[in-house]
Amino acid sequence: MENLTVTTLRMDQKILREVDAIAKREQVDRTSILRQVLAAGMREIKIRYALTLYQNGNVSVGKASELAGINLWEFLDVLKMRNIGFRTDEDHLAGELNQLKNRD
Numbered sequence: 001m002e003n004l005t006v007t008t009l010r011m012d013q014k015i016l017r018e019v020d021a022i023a024k025r026e027q028v029d030r031t032s033i034l035r036q037v038l039a040a041g042m043r044e045i046k047i048r049y050a051l052t053l054y055q056n057g058n059v060s061v062g063k064a065s066e067l068a069g070i071n072l073w074e075f076l077d078v079l080k081m082r083n084i085g086f087r088t089d090e091d092h093l094a095g096e097l098n099q100l101k102n103r104d
Contacts, residue, residue, distance in 0.1 A: 062099045
């Protein structure tokens, strides 16, 4: 079993009712839904952080995908879905190739 820690969270009643409605529909307990919501939210926060760094030119696409916690192809899909261009200047591509070579 996972190493779980108990924590306390104050929530707006409206949100809690929505969570309960989803839990009922999915036939699971409230905690299961909250874990799913937190996992999805954490994934999104990591992706947004990585996108910001990538767009500002602070990290390569490979490093951004690593920071986002997803593989390179998934990150490229995120770029496409969010209409964010892929940097393709010569220096950038050389850096990407070096990074891929160093992974092996």
